[in-house]
Amino acid sequence: MRYRVGFSFLLAAVVLSAAAFAAACTDGETEKVRTPLCDAANWQALTSGNAQVKGEVPVSLDDGSIRFFRSSYGYELGEEAFTDFSCGLKVTGDWSLWLGATSPDVASAQGVRLEKRGDVLGVVLSSSPEEFAAVVSAELFEGAWNDLSFSLQKEDDSLSLSLALNDVYGLQEGTMSEGVTLEGGARLVYRFPEGFETGGWIAVQTTDADDYLQLRPFSEDPEEDVPIVACVGDSITEGSGSSDGFTKGYPAQLQKQVGGKYNVLNYGLSGRTVRRDLPASGGTPQGWMDNVQWTGVQAIKPDIVFVKLGTNDSKTSLRPLTTRESFEEAYTALVQSILAVDPPIRVILCTSATAFSEAYAINNDNVSAYVVPAQKAVAEALSLELLDLNTLTANKSALFPDGIHPNDRGYAMFAEIFAEYLGEGTLSASFLEGIETKYTQPA
Numbered sequence: 001m002r003y004r005v006g007f008s009f010l011l012a013a014v015v016l017s018a019a020a021f022a023a024a025c026t027d028g029e030t031e032k033v034r035t036p037l038c039d040a041a042n043w044q045a046l047t048s049g050n051a052q053v054k055g056e057v058p059v060s061l062d063d064g065s066i067r068f069f070r071s072s073y074g075y076e077l078g079e080e081a082f083t084d085f086s087c088g089l090k091v092t093g094d095w096s097l098w099l100g101a102t103s104p105d106v107a108s109a110q111g112v113r114l115e116k117r118g119d120v121l122g123v124v125l126s127s128s129p130e131e132f133a134a135v136v137s138a139e140l141f142e143g144a145w146n147d148l149s150f151s152l153q154k155e156d157d158s159l160s161l162s163l164a165l166n167d168v169y170g171l172q173e174g175t176m177s178e179g180v181t182l183e184g185g186a187r188l189v190y191r192f193p194e195g196f197e198t199g200g201w202i203a204v205q206t207t208d209a210d211d212y213l214q215l216r217p218f219s220e221d222p223e224e225d226v227p228i229v230a231c232v233g234d235s236i237t238e239g240s241g242s243s244d245g246f247t248k249g250y251p252a253q254l255q256k257q258v259g260g261k262y263n264v265l266n267y268g269l270s271g272r273t274v275r276r277d278l279p280a281s282g283g284t285p286q287g288w289m290d291n292v293q294w295t296g297v298q299a300i301k302p303d304i305v306f307v308k309l310g311t312n313d314s315k316t317s318l319r320p321l322t323t324r325e326s327f328e329e330a331y332t333a334l335v336q337s338i339l340a341v342d343p344p345i346r347v348i349l350c351t352s353a354t355a356f357s358e359a360y361a362i363n364n365d366n367v368s369a370y371v372v373p374a375q376k377a378v379a380e381a382l383s384l385e386l387l388d389l390n391t392l393t394a395n396k397s398a399l400f401p402d403g404i405h406p407n408d409r410g411y412a413m414f415a416e417i418f419a420e421y422l423g424e425g426t427l428s429a430s431f432l433e434g435i436e437t438k439y440t441q442p443a
Contacts, residue, residue: 074104
């Protein structure tokens with residue numbers, strides 16, 4: 001079973017009592033509680049300080065929100081973990097939000113969590129992690145903003161949780177019954193057994209590429225979302241060859257360069273091909289579109305997509321071997337599928353980087369003979385933008401230690417190119433001259 005969470009945020013002292021919260025929700029009206037520390041500046045502080053992160057670092061965006069993707073994150077709040085709170089919530093896939101947890105390590109922490117598991121959204125207690133203590137009756141809208149309000153309170157031998165989603169307040173019985181009482185379908189009370197503990201941590205984890213969580217402070221007039229940039233690709237997009245793919249791959253470095261103006265998401269998966277007619281490798285489909293990365297892109301509906309796929313289609317080990325015709329047909333189908341996710345989507349195609357070795361059976365003659373020409377032909381046929389990374393990497397073998405994957409400096413070059421293109425819509429002669437000077441010289 002996968003436990004996936006998605007957030008950690010700074011809360012203030014209790015503003016509304018649990019009883020008042022429950023009363024406000026019982027008649028279908030949910031009182032929104034914006035605590036004093038829920039402004040953008042304080043939310044940005046969540047990406048630093050007394051926090052623990054595994055995977056990607058949460059990102060503070062210029063629209064006042066924080067997003068969590070491919071990460072496990074915990075923030076220690078102490079007693080302020082037990083409070084009343086309202087926020088905007090945007091999610092995809094499965095996720096969990098740990099409240100009053102004993103540690104940021106979700107594998108061993110005790111506490112209570114709000115968890116989306118398959119088609120069910122419910123409350124889970126660490127004393128019975130396989131069961132739902134209660135099921136949330138309101139509808140959760142994936143890939144869109146939801147209003148979430150909750151009250152978590154703790155007594156000597158019990159805790160209580162009241163929750164409203166999109167102004168609908170209600171909890172239904174789950175599969176766990178021992179120690180659990182639902183009061184009027186409005187409030188869960190759990191009298192915990194000896195050994196059950198709670199703590200001052202809020203923990204968040206988003207495990208797979210189709211799992212995503214974003215939070216923003218409650219507001220009657222929220223900021224417009226910053227554009228979502230999806231980086232679609234293989235191992236070079238995932239960050240192979242870097243010192244840390246979560247922080248040094250080009251999507252992560254691109255996020256740092258553009259700051260909070262864009263929300264950059266990494267949908268790279270090592271070894272994946274454009275073609276979908278190849279047998280599975282190691283039990284995993286070789287085609288990029290047959291993996292959860294594609295599911296994630298469809299769910300999040302990005303505004304901008306960089307497509308950097310094709311290198312693995314050049315492998316001499318593939319059976320049947322890729323031809324210009326089979327690659328162009330598969331590449332066209334992939335790009336058209338991405339365009340159909342959300343019609344206003346902006347798709348930027350990238351030619352495959354130069355291969356300086358035959359590691360992993362990748363063949364640069366094939367890259368040059370049919371992969372790159374097909375990528376250029378599809379860009380022209382569909383009137384799409386094209387970044388010619390093949391040409392830009394042709395004389396930079398020092399940035400590719402194994403001949404295929406960039407090092408941290410190579411990924412920094414990719415990020416710089418993408419950031420410039422996002423900002424200017426073109427790569428000027430002076431910019432390209434600067435790239436040549438900067439990245440053909442020894443570090």
